[in-house]
Amino acid sequence: MNEIATGMFLWLLKILGLYLGILIVLTLILSRWKKRSAHDTEEIAEQKKQRQKKR
Incomplete structure (x- = not known):
């Protein structure tokens, strides 16, 4: 019985x-x-800011 318990x-x-x-x-x-x-979210936000500055 002990062997079974140990195995389990x-x-x-x-x-x-x-x-x-x-x-x-x-x-x-x-x-x-x-x-x-x-x-990636930060990069997208930076790209949007750069685009707005160019306008």
Whole structure:
């Protein structure tokens, strides 16, 4: 019985580790995407200002 419990515990630990790993990777991807999006928004705003100055 102990061997079964130990096997199930290790199996659950592996699943938890996999879940946490995926969560961390998705968090990193999302934060980089947000930074890029904010940077693009700033560039668009600067371009609009430059166009208005030229007029």
